[in-house]
Amino acid sequence: MTDPSEGAEYHVTIDPDTLELEVELVLFGAFVTDGMVLTVPSWVPGDYDFEPYGRDVFAVENADPEDGVQVVRDGWNGYKVFGASDKVHLRYRASAYEPDLGDAMGLVDSNYAVLMGTRYLFCPDYVGPCSVQYGQLPPKWTIHHPSGATPEGDQRWAYPSFEILLDTPVLFGDLTIKEKTIRGVPFYFAFVDQGVGFNERVDAFVDQLSVAVEAIHDVFGLFPFTDYTFVLSLNPQADWGLEHLTSNMSGLGPDVFVDDDKFANGIRVCAHELFHAWNVRRLRPAPLGQLRKHLTSGSFTDGLWMAEGFTRYYEYLISTRANAYTPDQFFSAVLGYFTHLSQQPAYSRVAVADSSLATYLNHAKYPGRVNNSIDYYDKGMLIAFAVDGFLRRSDPQKSLDDAFRGFYETYFIGEGGDDQVPADYVGYTTDQVVAYFNAYHPGLGDHIGAWVNDPAGLDTPQDMTALGLTPVWQDTHHLGIFFLDDGAPTIYGVADNMPAAVGLAPGDVIDAVNGYAYSPAALAWAASNASPVTLTVTRGHRVIDFTMTPQRARKIVGLEWTGSEDQAKLISKWLGADFTPASGETFPVDFYENFHGIEAMV
Ligand SMILES: [Zn+2]
Numbered sequence: 380m381t382d383p384s385e386g387a388e389y390h391v392t393i394d395p396d397t398l399e400l401e402v403e404l405v406l407f408g409a410f411v412t413d414g415m416v417l418t419v420p421s422w423v424p425g426d427y428d429f430e431p432y433g434r435d436v437f438a439v440e441n442a443d444p445e446d447g448v449q450v451v452r453d454g455w456n457g458y459k460v461f462g463a464s465d466k467v468h469l470r471y472r473a474s475a476y477e478p479d480l481g482d483a484m485g486l487v488d489s490n491y492a493v494l495m496g497t498r499y500l501f502c503p504d505y506v507g508p509c510s511v512q513y514g515q516l517p518p519k520w521t522i523h524h525p526s527g528a529t530p531e532g533d534q535r536w537a538y539p540s541f542e543i544l545l546d547t548p549v550l551f552g553d554l555t556i557k558e559k560t561i562r563g564v565p566f567y568f569a570f571v572d573q574g575v576g577f578n579e580r581v582d583a584f585v586d587q588l589s590v591a592v593e594a595i596h597d598v599f600g601l602f603p604f605t606d607y608t609f610v611l612s613l614n615p616q617a618d619w620g621l622e623h624l625t626s627n628m629s630g631l632g633p634d635v636f637v638d639d640d641k642f643a644n645g646i647r648v649c650a651h652e653l654f655h656a657w658n659v660r661r662l663r664p665a666p667l668g669q670l671r672k673h674l675t676s677g678s679f680t681d682g683l684w685m686a687e688g689f690t691r692y693y694e695y696l697i698s699t700r701a702n703a704y705t706p707d708q709f710f711s712a713v714l715g716y717f718t719h720l721s722q723q724p725a726y727s728r729v730a731v732a733d734s735s736l737a738t739y740l741n742h743a744k745y746p747g748r749v750n751n752s753i754d755y756y757d758k759g760m761l762i763a764f765a766v767d768g769f770l771r772r773s774d775p776q777k778s779l780d781d782a783f784r785g786f787y788e789t790y791f792i793g794e795g796g797d798d799q800v801p802a803d804y805v806g807y808t809t810d811q812v813v814a815y816f817n818a819y820h821p822g823l824g825d826h827i828g829a830w831v832n833d834p835a836g837l838d839t840p841q842d843m844t845a846l847g848l849t850p851v852w853q854d855t856h857h858l859g860i861f862f863l864d865d866g867a868p869t870i871y872g873v874a875d876n877m878p879a880a881v882g883l884a885p886g887d888v889i890d891a892v893n894g895y896a897y898s899p900a901a902l903a904w905a906a907s908n909a910s911p912v913t914l915t916v917t918r919g920h921r922v923i924d925f926t927m928t929p930q931r932a933r934k935i936v937g938l939e940w941t942g943s944e945d946q947a948k949l950i951s952k953w954l955g956a957d958f959t960p961a962s963g964e965t966f967p968v969d970f971y972e973n974f975h976g977i978e979a980m981v
Pocket of ligand 1: 655687690
């Protein structure tokens with residue numbers, strides 16, 4: 380129950396001319412004391428990065444000067460309030476335009492705004508019920524408010540906690556919102572901007588995404604919210620992808636309606652973020668269940684391999700079930716994750732539990748990463764694929780869908796008795812995952828435990844073979860130089876146990892291959908053959924030559940169908956898609972997408 384003797388009340392006005400917020404804040408209750416700390420969060424749930432969010436806050440002042448309260452800066456994102464007792468009334472402004480961080484902070488654009496709590500000062504000793512009244516809006520602007528808060532009239536909403544306020548992006552503007560009722564629950568597809576092809580293809584996009592929504596509902600058998608909002612932008616600067624309790628913010632890119640690959644990508648990012656409504660916004664690895672206590676300290680869990688990795692696996696599986704991808708694209712993508720992960724030296728050194736615990740250090744790319752950290756999304760996804768394939772091959776009644784639904788019911792609903800996050804919920808442990816899967820299928824939990832707690836261990840090509848998809852291998856050579864996305868010829872990483880470890884560094888720009896001007900084809904050819912290669916690189920103001928001899932390697936160039944009719948049926952049922960390959964048919968394996976960037980190795 381709400382205790383009326385304490386609370387936090389915000390009054391927030393949007394200025395679409397200055398792209399700023401005016402915030403007034405009244406805090407009252409016993410927690411308001413001399414020396415009270417006020418801060419913005421250091422991170423936001425779902426985005427494991429400590430950020431200087433406090434830099435946007437300025438002109439913080441006492442709104443009732445006669446009471447003598449003083450506010451002084453304290454720590455890296457906050458302030459201290461001196462002379463206050465039981466109640467304080469402050470006011471400040473905040474810059475609110477940074478599209479790239481928009482999914483974590485919200486933003487004020489000249490044409491729309493998305494607000495959540497990231498720019499609101501709060502007291503870490505009081506994270507209980509709070510309210511926000513939104514001030515007068517520009518002409519034609521309306522409000523779209525996702526579920527999870529209580530409307531109190533007069534553009535005011537009451538939030539059960541500061542954490543929920545932080546987790547509820549509220550939309551303002553002259554918005555284009557498509558609405559669809561799916562399995563009895565309203566879904567809103569709220570576009571904050573548009574692009575070429577919008578009018579022609581937006582309905583097709585919403586329809587296909589709705590199929591994905593139904594496919595996720597099929598996994599869990601319920602929607603854990605009373606309505607759901609997709610907050611969508613086509614702005615290429617809005618590289619969004621962040622889940623919230625009853626909504627998500629996803630960037631689709633400007634070409635989503637004019638390029639079929641981008642269209643499928645858009646379905647996939649939305650599927651990923653919606654899947655999080657179950658997996659991580661509700662079902663959480665410990666200690667993420669107690670986020671409200673960790674908003675300034677960070678919350679460190681070993682369990683993101685399931686929270687993020689399983690979600691990544693389902694983003695592909697659900698997209699395939701929604702016909703955004705074909706079965707061979709699904710298998711090609713999974714194999715691509717294995718190839719790109721396992722060729723990094725770090726794969727044999729770093730456990731995915733460790734990389735999850737170090738998420739605040741490794742989520743962003745950095746020099747040396749290929750040697751000392753793995754992406755827990757990638758290994759977690761491959762664990763999910765291995766588990767799902769194993770279960771389906773072992774017993775037609777079993778699947779990861781069935782197991783994961785049971786896990787959700789046991790470790791989330793079972794904890795709280797309903798589909799809302801209970802106040803005392805801490806989250807599940809990896810030991811509980813191991814025990815659960817051992818009970819679901821004897822010995823399976825122990826395999827998962829080893830894949831999580833030890834480096835390497837997966838054999839995705841063997842998993843494919845067991846399904847009737849036999850990898851076609853080709854002999855080649857490698858240097859161990861990594862490029863990120865379209866970054867070539869700038870080196871992103873150098874494997875420290877491969878031929879390129881002769882002094883080449885991340886950031887070096889390759890100017891020449893064996894004395895001739897760099898081209899991607901020239902480098903790829905030289906790296907794949909046995910003869911020594913000399914690379915001329917520019918490092919800052921220096922030009923340096925390095926010579927190295929490629930090492931022998933094998934790579935998979937296709938997946939040949941060697942399976943039976945029963946195996947093809949198993950795959951059809953699994954992927955919810957028609958799969959009737961001819962014997963000996965070989966599928967390409969060049970389809971691979973990764974929202975974190977493609978780390979290609981020569
Ligand atoms: Zn995610």
